[in-house]
Amino acid sequence: MPSIAFNNIVKKFGALTVIENLNLSIGDGDFLVLLGPSGCGKTTLLNLLAGLLEIDGGEILIGERDVSYLDPKDRGLAMVFQSYALYPTKTVRGNMNFGLSSRGITKAEAEQRIAWAAKLLQIEHLLDRKPSQLSGGQRQRVAIGRALVKQYGVCLFDEPLSNLDAKLRNEMRIEIKKLHNQLNNTVVYVTHDQIEAMTMATKIAVMNKGVIQQFGTPDEIYNEPANLFVADFVGSPAMNVLDCTVRRNGSGLVAVEDKGSAEINLGHYKWKGQAAEGGAVKVGFRAEELLTEERGDAGATIRFDCPVEYFEKSGADAFAFLTMSGKSIAVRVDGRDANRYRGRQSLPVYLPLDKLNVFDAPTGRRL
Ligand code: ATP
Numbered sequence: 001m002p003s004i005a006f007n008n009i010v011k012k013f014g015a016l017t018v019i020e021n022l023n024l025s026i027g028d029g030d031f032l033v034l035l036g037p038s039g040c041g042k043t044t045l046l047n048l049l050a051g052l053l054e055i056d057g058g059e060i061l062i063g064e065r066d067v068s069y070l071d072p073k074d075r076g077l078a079m080v081f082q083s084y085a086l087y088p089t090k091t092v093r094g095n096m097n098f099g100l101s102s103r104g105i106t107k108a109e110a111e112q113r114i115a116w117a118a119k120l121l122q123i124e125h126l127l128d129r130k131p132s133q134l135s136g137g138q139r140q141r142v143a144i145g146r147a148l149v150k151q152y153g154v155c156l157f158d159e160p161l162s163n164l165d166a167k168l169r170n171e172m173r174i175e176i177k178k179l180h181n182q183l184n185n186t187v188v189y190v191t192h193d194q195i196e197a198m199t200m201a202t203k204i205a206v207m208n209k210g211v212i213q214q215f216g217t218p219d220e221i222y223n224e225p226a227n228l229f230v231a232d233f234v235g236s237p238a239m240n241v242l243d244c245t246v247r248r249n250g251s252g253l254v255a256v257e258d259k260g261s262a263e264i265n266l267g268h269y270k271w272k273g274q275a276a277e278g279g280a281v282k283v284g285f286r287a288e289e290l291l292t293e294e295r296g297d298a299g300a301t302i303r304f305d306c307p308v309e310y311f312e313k314s315g316a317d318a319f320a321f322l323t324m325s326g327k328s329i330a331v332r333v334d335g336r337d338a339n340r341y342r343g344r345q346s347l348p349v350y351l352p353l354d355k356l357n358v359f360d361a362p363t364g365r366r367l
Contacts, residue, residue, distance in 0.1 A: 002063030002076070002153050002186055003028045004049065010057030011044055011210075018044055019210040022058075026203055028153070031180050031187040033197040036207035037233065042190040045207075046156055049188060051075050062154060077154035078147035082162055084139045086131040086146075092118075093127040096146045103150075110149070117145040120179065137168040144176070148183075157189040161196065173199060194234050198222065206230050224357070228364035231284050231357060237319065239357065240290075240329040241282040246275045255283050255358065260325035264302060268354040273367040280361035287319060287330040289355040292347065301350035308347055313338050322347060 005025035011018050018041050026032045034042040047053040049060055051072035059068045067075045086095050093114060100110040118124045121141045131139055140160060147155050157176070161169045177200045180187055191197055197204050198218045206213045206221060206229075214226040225231035231239040244255035244264065253275060255264040264283055266275070275281060295301050306322035306329070318335040321328060331349055333341055341347065358367045 002065075003030075003061075004032075004154065004186060004188065005061040006045070006049070006058065007061070008058035009045070009048065009055055009060070011041075011048060011053065012056050017210070019048075022210070022212060024205055024212060024215060026186065026188075028063075028186055029184045029202075031177075031189065031200055031202045033201035033204045034188065034190045034207060035192065035194060035197040035204050035234075036213075037192060040207040041210040042192075042207055043158055044210075046158055046188060046190050049075075050077060050079050050156055075154075076152050077156055078150040078152045079156040079158070080140075080143050080147050080160045082159040084131075084143040084163075086139060086142060088131055091128050091130055092123065092134070092142050092145075095131070095142055096149050098146070100149065113149040113151065114145075117148040120148065120182075121145050121175070136164050137172060140164065140172060141175075144179070148179075152185075154186045154188070157187065159190055159192070161191075161193070176200065194236065198234075206233060208233075224366065225284075226366050228282060228284075228359050231359070235286060237287050237330040239284040239286055240324075240327070241284045241359075242325055242327055242329075243361070244281050244283050246277055246279045246281055248277050253277070255281055257325045259327075260304075262302060262304065262325065264351070264356070265299075265353050266356070266358065269356055269358055271358075271367060273360065273365060275358065275360075275367050281367065282359045282361050282364075284357035284359060285351060285355055288332040289352060290329075290331045291350040291352065292331070292333060292341075294350050295352060300354065301352050303348055303350055305346055305348050308341075308344050311338075311342055320347060322349065324349075 003026060006022055009019055009022040034045060036042055048055050051070060055068055059066055096114045097110055118127055121144060123141050126138055161172050164172060173196055201218055204218055204221050205215045208229050214221055214230045221234055243258045247254055247256050253266045255266055304324050306324045308320060308322055310321040312319045313335050316335045318333050318338045320331045320333055320341055322331060360367050
């Protein structure tokens with residue numbers, strides 16, 4: 001299965017530059033998710049790879065081949081669209097068969113491939129139906145089947161689940177990931193749904209305004225966001241942040257909150273960059289890292305007493321939304337304990353000092 005590289009990619013629409021000097025590469029068998037808000041350039045990048053749009057600069061490699069200016073049909077990739085793009089007058093079989101004979105694939109071979117894909121996707125009983133006789137989820141399976149029968153090493157998905165209801169989305173997400181585990185092909189998948197990104201990807205590229213904000217494994221993106229944009233975009237609820245100023249206290253650095261008086265000891269923090277004394281920083285921490293009881297190891301946590309704004313329970317999880325130093329923050333609590341927290345005016349929470357993220361306030365970069 002081929003690797004993919006985008007080298008110094010530029011794309012303009014008239015005077016508007018939507019991608020400027022983008023570099024990104026993945027290995028064979030990777031499942032790359034392009035993740036970002038609406039309009040950030042995900043689909044544009046996917047379409048450049050597919051050959052549906054032409055680059056204005058740079059090069060695109062699939063394996064060793066420079067495919068930058070090749071016709072879409074010569075790039076050796078299959079694509080699944082958000083709209084499914086099935087031919088309404090053709091049967092499921094006809095849709096899956098389309099384009100195989102023009103590639104010189106014999107009728108017998110085509111039939112074999114269709115039978116293989118139909119079995120894999122459990123749509124064997126639907127082969128003689130037309131798209132109008134299928135549910136949304138079944139249509140999506142057919143669209144995936146049509147991509148699979150091409151048996152290319154690279155498969156592109158453009159928000160393939162966004163037209164499905166929540167239950168079907170979850171089911172199809174698992175199906176697509178199982179298929180990838182089975183076929184081990186190289187996948188590029190566009191979505192703005194972070195659950196899809198976190199659960200399916202081997203690598204995620206978080207994009208904003210045509211620029212890759214961070215490229216890494218789902219764990220790296222979640223646990224060590226490279227900047228405030230990623231910290232805010234990935235994770236639900238978004239990462240909590242407090243506005244602080246860096247000060248020296250004895251031999252170590254502390255972050256002093258701007259609104260409250262708390263000093264957050266930064267002695268446990270693994271610095272990537274350098275904090276300047278007097279520098280404005282944002283100290284971030286996830287809702288699930290905050291504790292409602294003190295941890296045993298002395299000095300490992302710092303206590304805040306926070307007024308409760310709002311309480312929300314959703315199945316096994318519950319979130320308390322509190323005010324900490326004038327900022328709204330979320331704390332995850334066990335849904336089974338919901339009654340312990342409901343109706344409380346104030347809640348003590350403990351911030352573990354080894355679970356912090358520190359960002360430079362002016363640039364947003366992780367320090
Ligand atoms: P979404 O999640 O909403 O699909 P996206 O991240 O896929 O968004 P793109 O569709 O790649 O974003 O669009 C990136 C930017 O390029 C947007 O500002 C969009 O308005 C612009 N754009 C996309 N296609 C064209 C076009 N054909 N002509 C002019 N501008 C375009």
